[in-house]
Amino acid sequence: NKYIVIKHHIEDAPKEAIFELKTGTIALSVAPGSDDIIVKNLYISIDPYQINRMKLSSSSQGTSSFAAPINPGEAIDGAVIGKVVASGNAKFQKDDLVLGVFTWAQYSLVKEGSILRKLESSEFPLSYYLGVLGFNGLSAYAGFLELCKPQKGEKVFISAAGGAVGNVVGQYAKLLGCYVVGCAGTQKKVELLKKELGFDEAFNYKEEKDLNYALKRYFPDGIDVYFDNVGGETLEAAVANMRIFGRVAVCGVISEYSSGGRKASPNMLDIVYKRISIRGFLAADFLNVFEDFLSKTSDYLRTGKLKTIEDISSGVESIPSAFVGLFKGDNIGKKVISLAEE
Numbered sequence: 001n002k003y004i005v006i007k008h009h010i011e012d013a014p015k016e017a018i019f020e021l022k023t024g025t026i027a028l029s030v031a032p033g034s035d036d037i038i039v040k041n042l043y044i045s046i047d048p049y050q051i052n053r054m055k056l057s058s059s060s061q062g063t064s065s066f067a068a069p070i071n072p073g074e075a076i077d078g079a080v081i082g083k084v085v086a087s088g089n090a091k092f093q094k095d096d097l098v099l100g101v102f103t104w105a106q107y108s109l110v111k112e113g114s115i116l117r118k119l120e121s122s123e124f125p126l127s128y129y130l131g132v133l134g135f136n137g138l139s140a141y142a143g144f145l146e147l148c149k150p151q152k153g154e155k156v157f158i159s160a161a162g163g164a165v166g167n168v169v170g171q172y173a174k175l176l177g178c179y180v181v182g183c184a185g186t187q188k189k190v191e192l193l194k195k196e197l198g199f200d201e202a203f204n205y206k207e208e209k210d211l212n213y214a215l216k217r218y219f220p221d222g223i224d225v226y227f228d229n230v231g232g233e234t235l236e237a238a239v240a241n242m243r244i245f246g247r248v249a250v251c252g253v254i255s256e257y258s259s260g261g262r263k264a265s266p267n268m269l270d271i272v273y274k275r276i277s278i279r280g281f282l283a284a285d286f287l288n289v290f291e292d293f294l295s296k297t298s299d300y301l302r303t304g305k306l307k308t309i310e311d312i313s314s315g316v317e318s319i320p321s322a323f324v325g326l327f328k329g330d331n332i333g334k335k336v337i338s339l340a341e342e
C-alpha cells in the first residue's frame, strides 16, 4: 500500500522534497468482531489548507489550523472518495462508494467514528463530489450567496478565480446577474474565465504593478462584494476599492500561508467610513444548507448552466507535485488525484 508522509514540518514555501512516498502493508479483510472498514481510494482531494496542518506551529501552538496537525512520518489524511473493500460496520457494505477523511494512500483503514458518508448516487463523475459538489462548491455557495447576499447587478470581484472555489463563485455570480471580475496568475486562466466561464472581465494579477490601480480600472464605481481566496495585498487593494456597505467573504488567504507572504493590513478607516463587512467562514459551518446547495448546483450542472473545471493527475506518486503546484498556481480548477478505476 503506497502512501504519502511529510519528512519534516513545513517552515516556509512547500517543496516536493519534504514529502516521501512510503510502502506498507494493509489487510484487505477485517477481523471478526471489528467495526473497521477498508477502503480502496479512488479520488483524493488536494487542498491548500493542508499546508497549515503541516507547519510546526500547528502542532506546537495549535493555532494555525482548524484541523489536527499532520506530523512527520504519519500518513496524511484529507478528503477522499473510495470504495469499500471490506467492512465490519453494519452501515457500510462491500462495494459501497464512500466519501470521508482518509489517508493519502491507495487503501485506507477507516475506524469507527471517522468522518464518512455513503455516496448514494453517482449521476455525475465521482470526482465532482470532492469539488463543485463537495466542500469547494459549498464554500462558494455559503461564502458568496449566504454571507454576502449579492443582488442582481452588483459588482463582484474574486481572487484565485481560476481555482476550485473561485471559478464556482464567479459562475454563481453570473447566474445571478452580477458584473463579475476575477483575477488569476496566468493568461490561460484569464482566457478561461472570460471565454468559457462568462466572467465580464479577468486579469493576471502577476502582470499588474499596482493592484489598487488595476481594480479602479475594472471597478470605476467600486466593488460591492469581494470573495477573497488569497488575502495579502489583494485584500488591501479590494478594501480600498469597496463601495459603502460592501461585503467581503474571507474564504482563505493562500498568499499568507507561506512564511514569505505579506499579511494583509487593510485600511481600517476605510472599513469604518464605508461600513464594510468582512467575514471569515468555514464551509463546515454551513452543513445546514448542504442539501439546498447540492440540489441547486446539481440542477445547474444538469442544465449546463454551470461548467466544471477539474485538473486531475494520476497515482499516489503525483501527490507531492500536485500539492506544491497549488502554491505556484499550476492547477486550473479543482485539483484531484485519481488512483484507480471504480
Ligand code: NDP
Binding pocket: 047, 048, 049, 135, 136, 139, 160, 161, 162, 163, 164, 165, 166, 183, 184, 185, 186, 189, 229, 230, 250, 251, 252, 253, 254, 255, 256, 261, 281, 282, 283, 284, 325, 326, 327, 328, 329, 330, 331, 332, 333, 334, 335
Ligand atoms: P485553488 O484551486 O484556488 O488553488 C490555489 C490557487 O491559489 C492557485 O492555483 C493559485 O492560482 C492561487 N495562489 C497560490 N499562491 C498564491 C499567492 N501567493 N497569491 C495569490 N494567489 C495564489 O484552491 P481552492 O479553491 O481549494 O482554495 C482557494 C482558497 O479557499 C484557499 O485560500 C483555501 O485555503 C480556501 N478554502 C477555504 C475553505 C473554507 O471552508 N473557508 C474551503 C476550501 C478552500 P493563481 O494562478 O491565480 O495564482
